[in-house]
Amino acid sequence: MKELISGSLFFGPALSLLAYEAGLIVKRKFKLAILNPLLIATTIIIGVLAVAGIEYEKYNESAKYISYFLTPATVALAVPLYEQLSLLKKHFAAVMSGIIAGVMASMISILLLSKLFGLTHEQYVTLLPKSITTAIGMGVSEEMGGIVTITVAVIIITGIVGGITAEFVYMIFRITEPVAKGLALGTSAHAMGTSKAMEMGDVEGAMSSLAIAVAGLLTVVAASVFAEFL
Structure with missing residues (x-):
């Protein structure tokens, strides 16, 4: 049976x-x-x-x-972004600055923690794509010589933790701006964070959808650079 x-x-x-x-x-x-x-x-x-x-x-x-x-589902996230296109144009500079800051914070924190805990280069590059969607993260990890299965697990854990802690973090730091909430979730917790952002509101969901795509592209470039640091 x-x-x-x-x-x-x-x-x-x-x-x-x-x-x-x-x-x-x-x-x-x-x-x-x-x-x-x-x-x-x-x-x-x-x-x-x-x-x-x-x-x-x-x-x-x-x-x-x-x-x-996974890939078509990620692409479909462009729909709520299109519906909030005027909001994106209005806050374009702030949006891009926020996403870049989020990607750099992820890269730097992984580098510092990897050095602190004495991780090997293979283990280090495995963790670099932790905050981007699995569809992109798997390719990044494989290209840099990481352990793809662990990368997938780390991406999932990152998304779950991001979705669980988001509202608590916003409350502690008194973050009330919908655009900021959406960008933070999309940049740090990818598609799972976007699911949570959509529960919060249309603006949060749209900004999080944008953050997934932009953060993914930026991480592809940044990861290749940061991979040389350890």
């Missing part, structure tokens, strides 16, 4: 989608930031695989096809 289930083409996608739907239901019911749907889905999937004794490779054979939707 286990072989029949794990060998099915629909097992991975079905488990992934059902687990995520469960996460959404829990989030809507309790409305707590810590109950991130992706975090809940990941926990459920790990639990099911462990209890059923199914190897991750078997699950991933069919589940990997879901990742094919």
